[in-house]
Amino acid sequence: GAGVSQSPSNKVTEKGKDVELRCDPISGHTALYWYRQSLGQGLEFLIYFQGNSAPDKSGLPSDRFSAERTGGSVSTLTIQRTQQEDSAVYLCASSPRGLGFAEQFFGPGTRLTVL
């Protein structure tokens, strides 16, 4: 398919474990975003990648959260020592360019449940 894909679609983990969430953006899109969506809440910005520039990490809630983007394509969001408050849907989006009018194309999200 040509859309943004995310894996896994659902992840259940125990408190204290590390998890990795994957995002495959649309081919050729230079911008990639991670968001967190808690129940009944809007989207909380986490991190933004644009081409080869240093990522904008200003939304990461703690140092347990990190993300990388390899080769300007696939991105992995890692949460270390998960806590129950990390339970949420994690959405990835890509965009053909980083500024201006360009819309974001979203993946289906990963629902993370921390027991």
Add this chain to the structure above:
Amino acid sequence: AQTVTQSQPEMSVQEAETVTLSCTYDTSESDYYLFWYKQPPSRQMILVIRQEAYKQQNATENRFSVNFQKAAKSFSLKISDSQLGDAAMYFCAYRSGDTGNQFYFGTGTSLTVIP
């Protein structure tokens, strides 16, 4: 940081009728972009409509139109001839035209369409 407010957590509309979802935002910028996204139960966020702040003309996309009031910082979405498939969460989003890395989302409005 910019803030986006959706004051209607839930709305309902009769099929074939018209409904308006409200959105206000707070910014000191003059150049920015506004978006409405739809998130059905499948979690897939889909762009509904977008508006450039420098354009006075309200954007329209088939049954969807906006009422953009720049001075009032208001960006409402009107859905005409509502259909069952319009039932979803709707999110209003703001993006800076200058530092446009981040999108700022409202908390969403859950729309129910009554047959």
